[in-house]
Amino acid sequence: MEGLYKGMKLLIENWRSYISENEAVKCPPPTQDLDLNTKNRDRCRKEADYGPMNPLKPSLKYWQLAAGKWAGATPQEAMGQRCGNCVAFDVSPRMLECLPISTDQVDPMSMVDEQLKDKIINDFPGFPKEGAALGFGYCHMWKFKCHSARACNTWAGGGPVETDEQSIETQTGKKQDTEDDKNNEQ
Numbered sequence: 001m002e003g004l005y006k007g008m009k010l011l012i013e014n015w016r017s018y019i020s021e022n023e024a025v026k027c028p029p030p031t032q033d034l035d036l037n038t039k040n041r042d043r044c045r046k047e048a049d050y051g052p053m054n055p056l057k058p059s060l061k062y063w064q065l066a067a068g069k070w071a072g073a074t075p076q077e078a079m080g081q082r083c084g085n086c087v088a089f090d091v092s093p094r095m096l097e098c099l100p101i102s103t104d105q106v107d108p109m110s111m112v113d114e115q116l117k118d119k120i121i122n123d124f125p126g127f128p129k130e131g132a133a134l135g136f137g138y139c140h141m142w143k144f145k146c147h148s149a150r151a152c153n154t155w156a157g158g159g160p161v162e163t164d165e166q167s168i169e170t171q172t173g174k175k176q177d178t179e180d181d182k183n184n185e186q
């Protein structure tokens with residue numbers, strides 16, 4: 001009976017600690033601060049060629065430039081490497097709740113962003129037909145709200161981030177226990 005009591009106590013303590021840790025993971029600051037978001041986006045544009053300006057257009061020069069950064073890559077291959085399938089791109093439920101920020105933005109790229117809402121895959125030339133999220137998400141690498149049909153020179157495969165566990169792990173750098181992990185520990 002005493003063993004059962006200790007086991008229950010441990011379980012409750014672990015659960016409390018899990019809840020308080022996750023409550024501590026707040027929305028990333030740029031999702032709540034338009035100026036910071038824009039500053040980070042502009043830094044990504046300047047340092048890593050975040051683009052193209054309008055992904056609804058073919059933007060062949062942009063994709064040729066992007067392909068030139070990857071030895072042996074073609075523009076068509078570069079077109080397959082979008083934010084939507086980048087490991088840093090987060091479209092988890094928790095992040096989509098964090099994401100909405102003011103749309104009162106007047107710079108050219110933000111105005112194009114307004115046109116990207118509610119578009120479908122076929123509206124974006126060369127966008128991958130499978131494996132990439134479509135729409136806005138959060139870039140953990142450059143820390144701003146980006147659109148899945150754009151890309152940058154620091155793209156890395158393995159995305160997008162789609163679950164809250166992956167999102168918290170990516171944001172904090174700490175591995176989260178999945179339901180499978182928790183079941184295996186019991």
Ligand code: SF4
Nearest residue numbers: 083086139141152155
């Ligand atoms: S790091 Fe990935 S998600 Fe972020 S801007 Fe570059 S391609 Fe997009």
